[in-house]
Amino acid sequence: MSYLADDRKNETYLLMGNEAIARGALEAGVSVAAGYPGTPSSEIIETLAEASNQRKLYVEWSVNEKVAMEVAAAASFAGLRSLCVMKQNGVNVGSDFLLHLAGSGTRGGLVLVHCDDPGALSSANEGESRHFARLVEIPLLEPGDFQEAKDMIKWAFALSEEIKSLVMVRSVTRLSHASGNVTFGQLPENDSKAYFRHGGTFLDPLEGPLISLPVAYKHGQQQEKLRQAVDRFEDSSFNIYSGPEFPELLIVTSSACHLYSKEAINLLGVEDRVGLLKLGTTWPLPPKLMRKQMGRSDKILVVEEVIPFLEENVKILVAELAPEIGIKTFFGKKEGTLPKVGELNPDLVLDAVSKILQIDYEPAPQAYIKRAGELAAVAAPGRDLIFCPGCPHRASFWSIHNILQMDGRDGFVCGDIGCYSLAMLPTGFGTLKTLHAMGSGTGLASGFGKLGRFGMDQPVLAVCGDSTFFHAVLPALVNAVHHKSNITLVVLDNSGTAMTGFQSHPGLPVDAAGKEAPSIDISGVCESIGATVKVCDPFKLEDTQSTLLNLLEKETGVKVLILRQICALSPEKKSKKMYDMKIDETTCLGENCGCNRLCTRIFKCPGLIWGKEEKVAKIDDVICTGCGVCASICPSGAIIKKEVA
Amino acid sequence: MEKTPLASDPYNLVITGVGGQGNVMASRVLGNMMSRKGLNVTIGETFGASQRGGSVMSHLRISSETSWSPQIPKGKAHMIVALEPIETVRVLRDYGGPETRVICNTRPIHPVGVISGDQVYPSLEELRNWIKELTATAWFIDATDAAVRLGDPIFGNIMMIGALAGVGDLPMDRSDFEAVISQGMPKPKVEANLKAYDMGLELIEAV
Numbered sequence: 001m002s003y004l005a006d007d008r009k010n011e012t013y014l015l016m017g018n019e020a021i022a023r024g025a026l027e028a029g030v031s032v033a034a035g036y037p038g039t040p041s042s043e044i045i046e047t048l049a050e051a052s053n054q055r056k057l058y059v060e061w062s063v064n065e066k067v068a069m070e071v072a073a074a075a076s077f078a079g080l081r082s083l084c085v086m087k088q089n090g091v092n093v094g095s096d097f098l099l100h101l102a103g104s105g106t107r108g109g110l111v112l113v114h115c116d117d118p119g120a121l122s123s124a125n126e127g128e129s130r131h132f133a134r135l136v137e138i139p140l141l142e143p144g145d146f147q148e149a150k151d152m153i154k155w156a157f158a159l160s161e162e163i164k165s166l167v168m169v170r171s172v173t174r175l176s177h178a179s180g181n182v183t184f185g186q187l188p189e190n191d192s193k194a195y196f197r198h199g200g201t202f203l204d205p206l207e208g209p210l211i212s213l214p215v216a217y218k219h220g221q222q223q224e225k226l227r228q229a230v231d232r233f234e235d236s237s238f239n240i241y242s243g244p245e246f247p248e249l250l251i252v253t254s255s256a257c258h259l260y261s262k263e264a265i266n267l268l269g270v271e272d273r274v275g276l277l278k279l280g281t282t283w284p285l286p287p288k289l290m291r292k293q294m295g296r297s298d299k300i301l302v303v304e305e306v307i308p309f310l311e312e313n314v315k316i317l318v319a320e321l322a323p324e325i326g327i328k329t330f331f332g333k334k335e336g337t338l339p340k341v342g343e344l345n346p347d348l349v350l351d352a353v354s355k356i357l358q359i360d361y362e363p364a365p366q367a368y369i370k371r372a373g374e375l376a377a378v379a380a381p382g383r384d385l386i387f388c389p390g391c392p393h394r395a396s397f398w399s400i401h402n403i404l405q406m407d408g409r410d411g412f413v414c415g416d417i418g419c420y421s422l423a424m425l426p427t428g429f430g431t432l433k434t435l436h437a438m439g440s441g442t443g444l445a446s447g448f449g450k451l452g453r454f455g456m457d458q459p460v461l462a463v464c465g466d467s468t469f470f471h472a473v474l475p476a477l478v479n480a481v482h483h484k485s486n487i488t489l490v491v492l493d494n495s496g497t498a499m500t501g502f503q504s505h506p507g508l509p510v511d512a513a514g515k516e517a518p519s520i521d522i523s524g525v526c527e528s529i530g531a532t533v534k535v536c537d538p539f540k541l542e543d544t545q546s547t548l549l550n551l552l553e554k555e556t557g558v559k560v561l562i563l564r565q566i567c568a569l570s571p572e573k574k575s576k577k578m579y580d581m582k583i584d585e586t587t588c589l590g591e592n593c594g595c596n597r598l599c600t601r602i603f604k605c606p607g608l609i610w611g612k613e614e615k616v617a618k619i620d621d622v623i624c625t626g627c628g629v630c631a632s633i634c635p636s637g638a639i640i641k642k643e644v645a
Numbered sequence: 646m647e648k649t650p651l652a653s654d655p656y657n658l659v660i661t662g663v664g665g666q667g668n669v670m671a672s673r674v675l676g677n678m679m680s681r682k683g684l685n686v687t688i689g690e691t692f693g694a695s696q697r698g699g700s701v702m703s704h705l706r707i708s709s710e711t712s713w714s715p716q717i718p719k720g721k722a723h724m725i726v727a728l729e730p731i732e733t734v735r736v737l738r739d740y741g742g743p744e745t746r747v748i749c750n751t752r753p754i755h756p757v758g759v760i761s762g763d764q765v766y767p768s769l770e771e772l773r774n775w776i777k778e779l780t781a782t783a784w785f786i787d788a789t790d791a792a793v794r795l796g797d798p799i800f801g802n803i804m805m806i807g808a809l810a811g812v813g814d815l816p817m818d819r820s821d822f823e824a825v826i827s828q829g830m831p832k833p834k835v836e837a838n839l840k841a842y843d844m845g846l847e848l849i850e851a852v
Contacts, residue, residue: 003828014673014680014688145712146687178715179676179688259687259714267718346718363720364742368779375775376738380731381764383663383756386698427698427757601761606698609760622789622798623754 005051007187015182017175020146021113022047024153025083026055028109029188032075033059034068036471037500038087039122040176041115045085046503049512056190061503061512064438064471065090069097069112073166076110077210078194081157088116089437091129093472095136098166102136102222103212105164105205108192109157115171118305119343122173124417124435126341130309133168133283137222139229140283141169141238144258146180152238152280154185159232163225164205170282172305174256174343226284234288238280241293247275249356250297252314254279257303257344264350268359282310290317295325301356302332303349306341331356386427389607390568390625393420393428396492396538398603398633399545400461401429407552411459413490414448416441416473418465419499419567420492427604432463439464439472442489446476449485459552460487467497467505469522481530481558488551488559489531491522492538494567502570523562531558538563541632568625577626579641581607581619588616588638595635603633651684652814655708657717660805661736662728663754664701667802671726672703675806675817677825679707682816689715698757700732707815724814726805728788729754730772737779746782748808748849750801752789784808786848792841800841807845819843 003013004023015023022044025033035045049059058075062068065086075082091098091114098112116130117123133140141156143149152169160167200207203217212218233239243250243265251261251274258278265274277293279285294300300318302311311332318328331337337352338344347363354361363369387394397420404411415421415432416439424432434444445462464473469491480487496502504510504517511517526533532555536544544563551559566573591597599617600610607624608617617638631641660675662668669690676686690703706713722740727733727749737745751769758764767775776783786808792800803826810817819842826838 012680014676014686174689174715177690179673179686180712180715181680181685256715259712260716263714263718345716346714350718363718368741368743369720372734372738372741372779375779376734379767379772379775380735380738381756381758381766383698383700384758386757388665388698597762604757604761606755606757606760609755610762620755622752622793 002047002050002054004047005054005187008184009186010183012181012183014179015146016043016177016179017146017149017171018043018177019047020149020182021153021171022051023182023184024150025111026051026187027150027185028154028157029081029190029192030083030157031057031080031190031192032072032082033057033085034062034071034082035085036062036065036068036090037467037497037503038090039500040117040173041085041087041113042500042503043176044113045512046501048083052513059512061505063506065093066097069094069101072110073101073106075194076106076108078196079108080192080194081109084110084112086114087123088114088127088129089123089125090114091132093438095132098132099136100212101166102138103215103218104210105218105221106160106166107164107206109160110166111153111156111160111169112166113153113169113171115173115176116305117173119173121343124421126306128306128309130170130283131307137226138165139167139226139281141167141280142254142282143169143171143175144238144255144278144280146175146182148238148280149175150182155238159229163228165222165225170255172256230284230286233281233284233286236281239286239289240278241275243275244272245296247297248273249299249301249353250275250277250293251301251303252277252279252310253303254282254310255305257305257349260344260346260349261303263346264353267346267350268353268361270353270357270359273357274353279310283313285313285317287317287321290314291321291325294318294321294328299329299331299356301337301352302330303338303344303352305344308333384427385422385425386604386606387419387422388568389605389623390627391419392494392538392563392565392567393423393492394603394605395541395565395627395629396490396544396563397423397428397431399538399541399548400490401431403545403548403552404459406549407459409457409459411461411552414441414444414460414462416462416464416468418468420463420465423463429602437472438468439476442473442476442480445487445489446480446483446485449480449487450483452486461490462487463490463492465498466491466493466495466507466522470506470520474525477526477531477558478529484557486556488561491560491562493522493562493564494570496567496570498567498569502567523560526560531560533560533562535562535564538565539627539629541629568627577644579626579628580644581624581626581628581630582640583617583619584638584640585614585616587636589636590615593636599630599634599639603630605630651707651709653723654710655706655713656815657722658705658707658724658726659717659722659736659740660703660705660726660728661732662701663732664699666728667799668701668703668728671802671806672705674803674822674825675809676705678817678821679815681821681824684709685712687712687715700735702736724748724809724812726809728801728805730769731766733776734772734779737776741779744781745779746812747776747780748784748786748805748812749776750788750805751785752787752801784849784852786845786852788845788848791844791848795837795841795844800837803838803841804845804848807842808849810842811846811849
């Protein structure tokens with residue numbers, strides 16, 4: 001039983017931003033929710049999936065974000081309220097459908113929550129998705145704190161239903177994965193019935209087919225919907241001004257940046273000089289509200305992440321209003337008061353404000369900052385990102401790396417998105433040589449594999465995880481088979497969407513709510529399209545390596561090697577050791593072995609450490625998970641594994 | 646609910662360690678304990694890729710007045726609870742000041758650069774001296790060793806929460822701790838966590 005799915009009206013809880021968003025959807029009476037896992041968005045669907053065991057609600061982890069949007073839209077077309085959730089990259093995946101959906105319109109409230117990751121704390125890019133709202137002409141909302149994250153979702157559903165358009169709500173890592181106090185509202189009873197009305201004319205938004213044609217007519221309707229949204233934005237309680245009536249400097253901001261701005265104003269003690277306009281409705285901007293606020297200050301600082309989206313929109317509006325409010329001086333990302341890349345924080349905003357107002361500020365005494373910096377340089381060696389102790393990927397990449405070296409034709413591996421992306425680093429022996437979008441590894445390999453006629457004779461490999469396989473690898477693999485591309489795909493099957501927290505996917509026998517579901521067998525799919533398929537346990541190094549070498553040297557066309565071993569952090573496996581590991585200190589020759597400390601210098605599992613005094617390898621029992629792989633790599637046989645009884 | 650006075654308002658606390666040490670759980674438990682006291686709590690943390698062997702940090706802002714940003718401004722941490730010793734220094738560099746206090750678990754987790762021999766992990770004695778130099782007060786406790794005696798090194802995080810209760814800066818009640826961890830945890834596990842909390846209290850009182 002989750003308290004998030006209990007009524008508990010007026011009670012206050014500490015909620016993660018993503019939990020607040022999920023609660024908001026429940027309070028709005030959401031019937032269907034669909035998404036694809038991606039940090040920092042995953043907990044929204046997880047929370048709703050748990051709630052679906054208590055409430056009338058259908059929740060799914062869709063195969064990818066485009067399908068998630070389509071599943072959610074179908075519910076809206078049938079008159080239900082539905083939610084669609086993804087990280088920023090997912091909006092790119094679904095954007096083709098998004099544009100058509102904006103044109104066709106919606107029926108039941110339909111809200112797309114997209115969680116951006118400024119600073120790429122857990123992403124391969126910091127691209128943002130706010131500009132999609134402008135691109136496809138739909139309203140955009142941005143909550144500024146945790147309570148708003150809940151309340152705004154509820155409001156977004158009502159807005160969507162009123163104007164019959166999808167509404168985007170944008171969160172960021174520092175809201176989605178941060179926590180704050182949230183007071184609950186009422187949970188409605190859900191007695192919605194689904195029915196798709198399609199008997200009317202093309203021009204009938206409530207009874208006709210849902211189609212983005214005739215284009216000019218539907219496009220015009222869409223712009224009328226935006227105008228209606230702006231009317232509601234003018235007096236929205238999510239747009240809040242605080243500060244003096246005529247501030248010397250006006251900060252215009254949204255999202256988590258409003259909290260940084262508030263902090264900066266407080267630390268500098270400039271509450272009587274600086275005004276703070278926190279916007280919750282960021283596209284399209286409400287012109288009357290903006291005119292009132294902009295007219296009262298000559299200097300404007302726009303604080304936002306990551307690209308100057310709000311800054312540009314404010315500037316356009318101010319240019320249009322110039323005859324009424326005069327010329328303003330702007331500060332922000334364009335002229336360089338704030339950095340153009342990475343996430344912001346209170347200090348960066350504080351620095352900007354203190355520069356504009358010419359105030360001196362020191363976070364701590366200069367001598368302290370200098371000394372702490374000197375000490376940290378010697379006392380705190382950096383921590384490279386590594387595969388976890390017992391991670392199957394370390395073993396897999398050990399084999400792939402060694403076989404490519406043994407093969408000797410300068411082969412390479414195209415990478416993909418998941419924990420195994422780390423194999424571009426020393427923890428994966430620098431094995432990955434390209435890294436782009438979900439599924440791009442196999443797409444690139446499909447292309448590389450056709451370059452033989454131009455003299456390319458390097459072996460071409462790609463890797464992907466089991467969830468990524470279904471998300472976007474499958475079309476690329478079909479492409480490779482059809483075009484007789486000569487490639488080897490290694491599927492690193494660790495039985496779950498491990499990076500984001502073991503969400504289900506079509507290859508598993510369970511669904512998002514933990515209920516039984518038909519699983520789709522990756523090896524069967526690959527065989528059916530005509531690939532040569534082998535399956536190995538990556539912990540068995542010898543078997544894996546000889547199989548891979550055979551595939552590279554003896555087979556042509558599309559080869560698929562499935563390396564199947566459960567993630568070390570998975571709930572089934574966590575804290576269960578297969579082996580007790582120990583080092584035979586009389587057999588380990590240390591620096592005299594000639595192995596160049598293969599186990600600790602090259603293999604680099606954190607469970608293996610180097611005894612400075614003893615000058616031999618040692619096992620750190622607190623860290624070691626007992627996978628037993630290192631016993632196979634020691635040339636002296638000094639690492640001993642004993643099966644746990 | 647009655648508002649409770651804090652040592653500072655907002656009270657800024659960092660819990661730091663290495664991915665996998667239970668940083669996030671510790672911050673959520675403490676945050677919920679404070680929330681039960683009617684205080685405004687904001688927690689900022691990173692997880693995802695940073696968890697894979699990287700340094701992790703949770704920022705807690707506790708206030709009787711309002712909600713603050715999920716990132717503590719530079720130099721403004723009142724307390725650092727460190728599950729790993731070198732992470733203490735890393736956090737002090739950015740968020741420390743002369744008034745900052747520290748509770749530090751002494752069990753090192755070696756970065757791969759140290760394991761491979763490319764970097765040096767300082768001696769515990771050096772670390773103690775440096776941390777003392779950069780703080781108003783520093784407590785060092787062997788939480789992981791005690792946790793291993795209790796049956797699992799993961800209890801180290803809860804021991805540090807118990808130790809924090811012993812410092813007395815925050816209105817931390819054992820009954821709130823019990824209520825918070827009892828949410829969705831089987832009874833034997835609750836007992837073990839309570840024991841870890843008590844051991845943390847004892848450890849810091851013995852320093």
